[in-house]
Amino acid sequence: MPDSAIRPRKEFGKTIAADITHRLREEIIACGLAPGEPLRFDVLRERFGASFTTLREALTALAAEGLVDAQEQRGFRVAPVSRQDLVEVTDARVLIEVELIRRSIERGDDDWEIAVISTLHRLKRIEQRDPEHPLRDPEWKIAHRQFHQALVSACGSATLLAIRAELFDRAERYRHLSANFRPRPRDKAGEHQAIMQAAISRNADLAVQLIEAHIRSTSDNVATYAGHLLDAE
Amino acid sequence: MPDSAIRPRKEFGKTIAADITHRLREEIIACGLAPGEPLRFDVLRERFGASFTTLREALTALAAEGLVDAQEQRGFRVAPVSRQDLVEVTDARVLIEVELIRRSIERGDDDWEIAVISTLHRLKRIEQRDPEHPLRDPEWKIAHRQFHQALVSACGSATLLAIRAELFDRAERYRHLSANFRPRPRDKAGEHQAIMQAAISRNADLAVQLIEAHIRSTSDNVATYAGHLLDAE
DNA sequence: AACGGTATGATTTTCGAAAATATGATCTGG
DNA sequence: CCAGATCATATTTTCGAAAATCATACCGTT
Structure with a gap:
């Protein structure tokens, strides 16, 4: 019996962090998040419904891919274009x-x-x-x-x-x-x-x-x- | 006056996560952590003195670099060799x-x-x-x-x-x-x-x-x- | 004995509060 | 009026507890 009658918490059998990484990547590629735009945790928290640390993990992964720019102690932003x-x-x-x-x-x-x-x-x-x-x-x-x-x-x-x-x-x-x-x-x-x-x-x-x-x-x-x-x- | 008389918590002005990422990378490259070896949080926690989420962030970054292998829901391990x-x-x-x-x-x-x-x-x-x-x-x-x-x-x-x-x-x-x-x-x-x-x-x-x-x-x-x-x- | 299912323990994953740091405004002395 | 210091606020970063998930041993049935 499916007791998850409320709603599935995540996309598919993956971790939430992997799911958020994927969604964030798509959004950055599609310029739904503009180049250079600051990625504040409060905003992301509301938009993606995940906690600080989960978001941080996703942003770190995207930083390694070159889609996000990590500025030590000053947060993340969408990688700028030039x-x-x-x-x-x-x-x-x-x-x-x-x-x-x-x-x-x-x-x-x-x-x-x-x-x-x-x-x-x-x-x-x-x-x-x-x-x-x-x-x-x-x-x-x-x-x-x-x-x-x-x-x-x-x-x-x-x-x-x-x-x-x-x-x-x-x-x-x-x-x-x-x-x-x-x-x-x-x-x-x-x-x-x-x-x-x-x-x-x-x-x-x-x-x-x-x-x-x-x-x-x-x-x-x-x-x-x-x-x-x-x-x- | 240097009130950090106890000890400096991190290497240099960076974040702890970035510091751990660096140390873990060196250790994996030097094979201090053997290829294929499981990276359990309890062990890493003791060895590097950081919390779950900080370690997780470091491991995620290294996974993107190909030095760590992330197995969804089953933790991380050092990337195998072949x-x-x-x-x-x-x-x-x-x-x-x-x-x-x-x-x-x-x-x-x-x-x-x-x-x-x-x-x-x-x-x-x-x-x-x-x-x-x-x-x-x-x-x-x-x-x-x-x-x-x-x-x-x-x-x-x-x-x-x-x-x-x-x-x-x-x-x-x-x-x-x-x-x-x-x-x-x-x-x-x-x-x-x-x-x-x-x-x-x-x-x-x-x-x-x-x-x-x-x-x-x-x-x-x-x-x-x-x-x-x-x-x- | 072999199989399938279930309970138990180990481990990962997620969360929100608390600490650390940066940002911005206000005040003071020149 | 400006420069520099000081404090207050906003934001990031870190932590350990709690929830979720996986691995394994146990038990009853065939």
Whole structure:
């Protein structure tokens, strides 16, 4: 008999701290918490319904991921954004993602091909349904993330995948930052399609070239349309 | 008047949590806490003199760095070691360090050259003094770390430097693991000297080649002399 | 004896109060 | 009127007790 008739305290079998970490991460990436904004415990306590120490644990984890800035004895704040940081994240992503694509193309088996094709398929479906503002659609965000994840998933290095994931999150925050000012999304569907085809046909050089262009053009877009937000800090 | 006549509660103006994080990191790297060993709070509480939540915060931070393994609802343990992990860390280090050396050689100014030369000088001094078991000498460890840090310090990317630092720590733990079984340290002094010269003379290709060989041979050494520790887990 | 379920003890996880520290306002002497 | 010290308030940081969860030994049934 389910005596938890009142309500489930946490999302899923995890700890509350892990749950809060996840929710805070999403909120920071989506810029629901603005870059540089102070993260006061009273406010967080009310918003997330957890105690001081649990929140502190979550913030510490996010600080290690580069999404939160811990200022000793003076609390936490959302990691600030800057042109320099955007350039660094972009460069690091290119360096690592290019390497992982190469390895995945070399090592990927049938399951990998299936994952790449099916995640792209789902992404295109969602884009057809509502082609207007993809970043505002949580489903699109997840599908987009999963497609790029699938591309590199066969690289064979959990270590590099973890690093890649952190950089992807940091980059996604910048995309959100510019989403409100960008007039209209460019033709991402075509780019994704081309990347998929290059990967599946094991054309590593082409895939690498396309991925690098994809990452850099996204970054340029952010710099163009959110530039005024990057200098102010 | 120093009324803290009893004793200073923490290392330095930092928070206790940050201090514990630092001490725990050092201890794990030095294998004072063995790979895979459970990290029970009662034990840690006694050893480090901090409360549950403070320790929890430190462990969470180290989990994000890959030195601690967090098992939901079942506590923490020192991150296990394995051949696979050693290979991953080595590969990731080569990928990143090679890139950072290139950038540093391209961008490094006079101060960078001075830092490289002087950190190597100090390292050699310490090696002369006691050439036997360098890893057991805390001063050698610090000097060694600072030399390698100096080499890449001019790369211009704080993001990549942070990633590099984490990987360096994880690799250093493997070095400690094999230190007890390695008959005698190979000629690291010569290797460091050659790397320094290649860097200062701006011979990027040579420096990259030497660094890669340096990293890989260290890793091979670990696999050879600590192999029996890597399969057991 | 083997199996499944239950109670017991050990351990982790969470909480809110209390201590420590920073921030900001007020006062004093120059 | 300004600079520096002093106090009051706001906020973070730390603590140990209490709740939740997991591991294990025990017991009854087949």
